[in-house]
Amino acid sequence: MAMVEVEDLQVRYGRQLAVRGLSFAIPAGEVFGFIGPNGAGKTTTIKVLATLLKPSGGVARVDGLDVSRRPRKVRRRIGYMPDFFGVYGDLTASEYLHFFAAAYRIQGPRRRGIVRDVLALTDLTDKADTQVDALSRGMKQRLSLSRTLLHDPDVLLLDEPASGLDPRARIEIREVLKELKRMGKTILVSSHILHELAQICTRIGIVEAGRLVAEGALEQIYRELGLKRIVHVQISNVSDDLVARVGALQGVASVERQLDRLCIRIHQETLGVEDLLDALRGLGARIFMFQPEVMDMETVFMKLTEGKAT
Numbered sequence: 315m316a317m318v319e320v321e322d323l324q325v326r327y328g329r330q331l332a333v334r335g336l337s338f339a340i341p342a343g344e345v346f347g348f349i350g351p352n353g354a355g356k357t358t359t360i361k362v363l364a365t366l367l368k369p370s371g372g373v374a375r376v377d378g379l380d381v382s383r384r385p386r387k388v389r390r391r392i393g394y395m396p397d398f399f400g401v402y403g404d405l406t407a408s409e410y411l412h413f414f415a416a417a418y419r420i421q422g423p424r425r426r427g428i429v430r431d432v433l434a435l436t437d438l439t440d441k442a443d444t445q446v447d448a449l450s451r452g453m454k455q456r457l458s459l460s461r462t463l464l465h466d467p468d469v470l471l472l473d474e475p476a477s478g479l480d481p482r483a484r485i486e487i488r489e490v491l492k493e494l495k496r497m498g499k500t501i502l503v504s505s506h507i508l509h510e511l512a513q514i515c516t517r518i519g520i521v522e523a524g525r526l527v528a529e530g531a532l533e534q535i536y537r538e539l540g541l542k543r544i545v546h547v548q549i550s551n552v553s554d555d556l557v558a559r560v561g562a563l564q565g566v567a568s569v570e571r572q573l574d575r576l577c578i579r580i581h582q583e584t585l586g587v588e589d590l591l592d593a594l595r596g597l598g599a600r601i602f603m604f605q606p607e608v609m610d611m612e613t614v615f616m617k618l619t620e621g622k623a624t
Contacts, residue, residue, distance in 0.1 A: 403446045563593050
């Protein structure tokens with residue numbers, strides 16, 4: 315059963331149509347990456363699912379409930395994390411969570427236990443008595459995520475949870491999301507950076523200008539778009555013969571010998587990055603730098619545009 319269903323969703327701001335007929339479904343326990351540039355319609359769609367906006371057309375459901383007709387029941391089933399942190403900066407992290415737990419009518423010893431558990435889950439136990447204003451941005455993001463978990467929702471709607479974070483904080487958020495995935499939560503998480511979500515999502519949807527332009531498992535989208543992963547390799551014993559043998563490997567699309575490295579393009583559905591590393595070692599290559607290139611959204615969208623034009 316789909317925990318989240320969006321059918322021909324349309325949202326209009328005045329004369330501007332921000333969401334143009336979006337349709338997708340997220341089965342229970344899946345992590346769906348909602349990916350697109352700023353202004354693509356991600357936040358608008360999430361706000362509809364969070365019962366904060368009424369659609370101009372189409373329908374959105376959470377656990378079978380129409381978000382427009384049954385908003386109160388929907389809110390009991392969702393945890394919504396917006397793309398900005400709220401106020402109440404003069405409270406401690408613990409007080410902040412107790413405040414929101416009380417809003418969910420969680421009382422007494424049960425509330426204390428829940429606050430303690432969500433602080434532990436998001437690795438904030440040692441910051442329980444720290445004022446919110448004194449927390450780093452990454453800690454505030456984890457605290458915001460803690461708030462969404464207080465009432466143990468089945469569905470999490472996370473809008474750019476790693477936005478503006480440094481690399482360490484991004485990793486910390488990603489590890490928390492992996493744990494929530496293991497717990498069986500159904501998660502819709504948005505980002506404008508493809509590789510941020512690649513490790514945790516079961517499927518992704520790419521949205522542009524309010525339309526869904528691709529949907530499926532990441533490997534499936536790579537395959538459909540014909541995207542090639544680029545890997546930069548520095549080899550101490552490089553030779554023309556070795557370059558030729560690398561180029562002959564199944565799954566290698568091309569090998570370019572540059573000034574201080576090889577630029578290897580691979581068909582990732584045929585030859586994974588880890589498999590390429592093993593294959594190079596098998597050929598006797600002495601590797602002192604191996605760097606897969608990040609697949610960014612610009613590359614994906616350029617390829618999608620090329621596909622439409624041909």
